[in-house]
Amino acid sequence: MRRYLWDWIPGYDPEKVNKMARIDRPLRVGVIGTGGIANSHIQGYLKAENVELHATCDVIESRAKGVAEKYGFKHHFTSWEEMIKTADLDAVSICTPPFAHIEPTIGALEAGLHVMCEKPMALDSVQAQQMVDVWHRVRGKHHNLFSVGFQSRFGRNARTLKRFIDAGELGDVYYAKAAYLRRRGVPAWGVFTSKALNGGGPMIDIGVHALDLSMWLMGHPPVTSVYGVSFTKFGNRPNVFNPWGKWDPAKYDVEDSAFAMIRFANGAALQLEVSWVLNLPKSSTETLICGTDGGAQLDPLTIFQEKHGTIVDVVVPEKATEGQDASREPNHVHQMIGWIEAIREGTSPLVLPEQALMVSKIVDAVYTSSETGVAVQF
Secondary structure, eight states: OOOSGGGGSTTOOTTOOOGGGOOOSOEEEEEEOOSHHHHHHHHHHHHSSSEEEEEEEOSSHHHHHHHHHHHTOSEEESOHHHHHHHSOOSEEEEOSOGGGSHHHHHHHHHTTOEEEEESSSSSSHHHHHHHHHHHHHHHHHHOOOEEEEOGGGGSHHHHHHHHHHHTTTTOSEEEEEEEEEOSBOOOOSTTTTOHHHHSSSHIIIIIHHHHHHHHHHHTOOOEEEEEEEEEOSSTTSTTOOOTTOOOOGGGOOSOSEEEEEEEETTSOEEEEEEESBOOSSSOEEEEEEEESSOEEETTTTEEEEEETTEEEEEEOOSSOOTTSOOOOOOHHHHHHHHHHHHHHHTOOOSSOHHHHHHHHHHHHHHHHHHHHSSOEEO
């Protein structure tokens, strides 16, 4: 039985090197959307080798110009179409709000650029599918790469745990739990609380990180069903305590918590829990993987096993010690360095677009299941 998502893609080999995609000169990169998340992409570009910060774009010219001047980009634009047409770029980061992902992503792909799109991939899986379809249509001609910003995969603990799992040390992985829970943490700025502009609440905002990381650790088995529930118990109420500011309850139309059970073709299951507001003791994140020969939690990274007639815990040190990689750069930095290396070497990025598309499909299924009260079958 096929285990991996890319097994379903005819002719797709994630390990194959595309020699036609190699670029040996400095890579000219652009950033579309210069809000907060753009800074994380830029910090990664600054740490990557042989990268030229070439152009920024934002509908607010002062912001595009300010970021360009701060980091040394050569050009700034207010139109992504003009930037793609005239700036002579190799790659772009799409750092706009979710409602503005699809158009510049498709435009950049069709222009032959390598595209790193911030999460969530799009407002919904329909848009995400369109983006993947365009990439499949043009990549034979342009040999350009496409990826989505799920930086949690690039954490040192995540990469270490992935090596344990891929080496078979947990045996047959059959259950996982992914939680990203905030007691009070509604992003009251921007478009986060608008369904039309953000696509949803915590499920599409932070839940996609927890979901993508767990799916990757589990090896992306095919999904068979999703049962979900979502709640809006605080967003429509005035004067809810929130360290991140106030929002307009009359315009809040997304969930503030959501929960799901995802089942896979190999019999495994994934429990997903997310919230911006929830009455629990404290905010927390959790990634738990359970297999027949062992289990693991991500933070702190610990492997749970049974050996020689007793249970044992293998604890991976948090601080670098002799023989370990001492780098503690933020995950975004590792993500962007890896992205540049993939472009330069012509190899597949760690996050494949089809994997990000499946995350979008699962998120849609959670919302649909919550509305209908029944599981969504895949």
